[in-house]
Amino acid sequence: MDISASRVAPRLSLAVFWLLLAGLAGCAALQDKSDYYRHSMSDFREDWRRPGILLFEATSSSQFPADTQAGEAARMKWLAAWMKQTRSCPAGWEVRSRAPIDASEVHVRRHDLRYELSCTDPAKGPAH
Numbered sequence: 001m002d003i004s005a006s007r008v009a010p011r012l013s014l015a016v017f018w019l020l021l022a023g024l025a026g027c028a029a030l031q032d033k034s035d036y037y038r039h040s041m042s043d044f045r046e047d048w049r050r051p052g053i054l055l056f057e058a059t060s061s062s063q064f065p066a067d068t069q070a071g072e073a074a075r076m077k078w079l080a081a082w083m084k085q086t087r088s089c090p091a092g093w094e095v096r097s098r099a100p101i102d103a104s105e106v107h108v109r110r111h112d113l114r115y116e117l118s119c120t121d122p123a124k125g126p127a128h
Contacts, residue, residue: 035081037064042075043109044082052118054088057101057111066100066113079115089119 042058058075060066083089096116103112 037074038078038081041111042078042082043111044079044086044088047116053096054093054117054119056082056115056117057109058113058115059109059111060113075113075115079117089117091122092120093117094120 041061041064042056044054044056047053047055056075056079058064058078060071064071064074083093094117096118098113098115101112101114
């Protein structure tokens, strides 16, 4: 079976092109560190036990300390991005509570802060 170089070269070139393109796309995705931190250090979901309550859970760290303005500003930026991505609360939202998560609680991601949120009434206007 004779495979000619003229048939293999174009396919090989195309494969290399797609690998390079995928590599560049991966590098571009890593450039947005805030989105990386949002995905690795926080979660957002509805509370299935309490209709109308949304839960935002986050991990504090030396870079994003629990009780500093800078750390809280970063977490609020992550929350706003989650709201936009999930199209939740188009009229705005209200943080009802913020508390540490009990270390003994069974918790897969091991976040240490939990925010309870609710959507604002569209008639009242946006809170965020």
